[in-house]
Amino acid sequence: MTTPAGSDNDGVKAQSRKLNWQMLGKLMVIAVMMFGFGYGLVPVYKKICEITGVNYLTPKDGTVAAPANTQVDKSRTITVEFDANSQGPWRFRPTVSSVQVHPGEMTTVVYEVVNKQARKMDAQAIPSYAPMQAxxxxxxxxxxxxxxxxxxxxxxxxxxxxxxxDPAIPKDVKLITLSYTFFEIAGQPDKPTS
Known part of the structure; x- marks a missing residue:
């Protein structure tokens, strides 16, 4: 007996379609399991870090304690005065005249400069210190x-x-003056703009 060619082909297609649906189902299950594993890894990782103390930043009460800077010598205070000198037609000055700092403590101060000329200016600041040993x-x-x-x-x-x-500064130094001289760098001046 011979079977029509179309029926074999239909059976192969049906079998292939069934296998494709089974494969799609397996892949969806694997994708859901991978997502669940990745999602579940976060609390597991946090718990392992908490137990071992490795890379554990947030304590149970939710506050984050910044590590103390052990390089700062809180037992000493040094006054730093700021001075500004300028060589040219501009205004140059510190925004504060002095600050009190502990040795090792990071501090930021700001200087202001205003070019009062109608041309571009290239300038450089040179620092000096008093006492010189500072x-x-x-x-x-x-x-x-x-x-x-x-x-x-x-x-x-x-x-x-x-x-x-630097905390190694001699203990007798209680006052430092930081002075800047701001001057125009020699060169061909630009023509004034109108």
Whole structure:
């Protein structure tokens, strides 16, 4: 007996369709299981970190305690005074005249400069310290004196100084003066703008 060619083909298609649906079902189950595993891993990871004390940042009460900076010498206070000198037609000054800091404590102060000219200006600031021995203990992390400053015509700019005083500074130093001289860098001046 011979069977029509179409019936074999229909049976293969039906069998193939059934296998495809079974495969789709298995893949969906696997995808749901993978999502559940990833979702469940977060509390498991937190619990493991809490038990072992590794990378555990948030205590049970929900507050986050910042680690104490052990480099700061809270037993000493040093007054830092700020001074500004300028060589040229602009205004240059610190926004505060002095601050009191503990050795090792990070501090930020801001200097303001205003170009009163109708032309662009390239300038540089040079620091000096009093007493001179303080220079080696005055550590600047960020300072406008590290790079040349360019100011457009009549432009005002605020420039930060981030520093700390090395805790190894001699105990008899109680006052440091940081002075900047701000001067125009020699070069061909631009023509005034109208």
């Amino acid at each position: 220079a080696e203990f005055f550590k600047k992390v960020e300072c406008f004196c590290f790079t040349q400053q360019t100011l457009g015509p009549n432009q005002a700019k605020e420039m930060p100084v981030v520093f700390y005083i």
